[in-house]
Amino acid sequence: MNKNQKHNFIELLEEHQNIVHKVCRLYTNDYDAHNDLFQEITIQLWKAYPKFRGDAKFSTWMYRIGLNTAITLYRKSKRRIQTQDFDAVQFRIKAEDYDDTEEEQLKLLYSAVKQLNDIEKALIFLYLEDKNYKEISETLGISEVNARVKMNRVKTKLRTILNP
Known part of the structure; x- marks a missing residue:
């Protein structure tokens, strides 16, 4: 180089x-x-x-x-x-005037995502990074249709994890 x-x-x-x-x-x-x-x-x-x-x-x-x-x-x-x-x-000692709702929701999301398999993690990560399905498919080396199908399954799985 x-x-x-x-x-x-x-x-x-x-x-x-x-x-x-x-x-x-x-x-x-x-x-x-x-x-x-x-x-x-x-x-x-x-x-x-x-x-x-x-x-x-x-x-x-x-x-x-x-x-x-x-x-x-x-x-x-x-x-x-x-x-x-x-x-x-x-x-952590929680301050009275501190609203940690968003932080707690983010922790719950990360905890749920950590329960996914490695490909599902990658999919949801790219989705949360506002990547479109074309970019997701190029990054992961799968078809755009496959990315959409897998993403729908991952969303359903996350809903199940977050709302048992």
Whole structure:
């Protein structure tokens, strides 16, 4: 990779790094795992960048690499014993004038999404990122019709999880 390509990559990564953070938040439960996944996705983006042709938007390409990396690592981690990080248990004194309704709803949504399988997580993540079905299908490498069908099933599954 030449100096100009390196500069362009770093610039694009800095501009779109929130995509990677969102993927990490979806597939990890603690700070260290988040940082490890962020680093791994960055490495995979770096390795793949020389092959980036610009056929799709950089952000779409970045979603694809990030989600594929997270899904691969997520599947590998399923084989290990699951533990809960002590930092994940939060103790908080609630202020009287603080309305945490939206925050609680977001926590419930993330908790429900974490119960989905890896592909379903990716689908709902892209949907919540306001990606249209064409972009979702390109990112996940499935047909647009398949993306719509899967999305309807995921929405139904989330409703069931959230409203037992």
